[in-house]
Amino acid sequence: MEISGKKAIVVGGASGFGKATAESLAQRGADVAILDRGESNGKDVASAIGGSFHEVDVTDFAGTESVLAAAVADLGALHVIVTTAGGGIGERTITKTGPHDLDSFRSCIDLNLIGTFNISRLAAWQMSQQEPVDDEAEERGVIINTASIAAFEGQIGQVAYTASKAAIAGMCLTMARDLGSLGIRVTAIAPSLFATGLTQGIPDEFAKALTKDAAFPKRLGKPQEYAKLALAIVENPMLNGQCIRLDAGQRFAPK
Numbered sequence: 001m002e003i004s005g006k007k008a009i010v011v012g013g014a015s016g017f018g019k020a021t022a023e024s025l026a027q028r029g030a031d032v033a034i035l036d037r038g039e040s041n042g043k044d045v046a047s048a049i050g051g052s053f054h055e056v057d058v059t060d061f062a063g064t065e066s067v068l069a070a071a072v073a074d075l076g077a078l079h080v081i082v083t084t085a086g087g088g089i090g091e092r093t094i095t096k097t098g099p100h101d102l103d104s105f106r107s108c109i110d111l112n113l114i115g116t117f118n119i120s121r122l123a124a125w126q127m128s129q130q131e132p133v134d135d136e137a138e139e140r141g142v143i144i145n146t147a148s149i150a151a152f153e154g155q156i157g158q159v160a161y162t163a164s165k166a167a168i169a170g171m172c173l174t175m176a177r178d179l180g181s182l183g184i185r186v187t188a189i190a191p192s193l194f195a196t197g198l199t200q201g202i203p204d205e206f207a208k209a210l211t212k213d214a215a216f217p218k219r220l221g222k223p224q225e226y227a228k229l230a231l232a233i234v235e236n237p238m239l240n241g242q243c244i245r246l247d248a249g250q251r252f253a254p255k
């Protein structure tokens with residue numbers, strides 16, 4: 001799908017992967033709406049790229065539906081949606097004092113999995129109601145979600161995060177097949193360690209240790225490198241139904 005002139009929403013677009021992607025989409029001529037938490041600096045990021053900002057908490061599922069509808073009404077249509085809002089917790093399956101807390105497990109699933117699926121299903125419905133953007137290609141839209149390499153090789157203490165991200169990876173093919181006849185593609189990106197929000201401030205020495213098992217380059221990824229892949233997915237109709245690792249060949253040890 002050609003990016004110029006398309007309507008795009010980036011959920012989590014105030015920081016890290018989302019911010020870099022929103023900026024790159026806008027640079028390439030898309031109209032961009034950023035959805036993020038009220039306390040984020042999404043407003044500033046949006047105004048710097050000539051886009052709009054809509055406050056959302058993706059764990060408020062009904063609220064997200066209204067905010068998304070308002071953002072789409074503002075844009076006039078929806079062709080591309082990128083979801084990056086998410087995060088993790090550190091907790092083992094059991095500890096010395098007892099089993100993994102179920103509430104914390106559920107919160108992580110709510111944020112990463114249900115939040116992502118909620119946005120995906122709503123975006124897909126909106127796209128399905130629009131005409132294809134290009135008669136020949138019959139394409140209506142592209143959905144890009146954010147998993148993690150933890151989906152495939154979660155380290156010790158990441159059971160909730162791994163479960164949530166593996167589900168995001170697993171949904172790609174099913175959703176792509178569900179939506180294929182409508183010309184809507186679904187992919188996910190599974191990054192290794194990138195210098196974004198929290199990880200941005202990691203001291204060099206620690207970053208080196210964390211990326212020592214990468215093939216090349218042995219460094220934290222840059223949010224712009226995520227954005228480059230997101231744009232390539234939008235532009236390349238053959239990328240569909242899969243979760244793409246973006247990891248410099250990194251494999252994790254158990255901890």
Ligand SMILES: NC(=O)c1ccc[n+]([C@@H]2O[C@H](COP(=O)([O-])OP(=O)(O)OC[C@H]3O[C@@H](n4cnc5c(N)ncnc54)[C@H](O)[C@@H]3O)[C@@H](O)[C@H]2O)c1
Pocket residue numbers: 011012013014015016017018035036037040056057058059084085086087088111146147148149190191192193194195196197198199
């Ligand atoms: N940075 C990494 O090394 C890394 C690696 C693999 C996967 N990821 C995944 O990438 C995604 C984005 O993270 P990032 O690294 O860009 O971090 P980030 O902290 O820079 O950005 C995340 C953005 O999501 C927003 N957000 C968080 N919870 C939200 C909520 N409930 N409602 C609305 N917005 C919310 C935040 O306000 C923030 O702007 C996450 O899903 C994370 O699990 C990150």
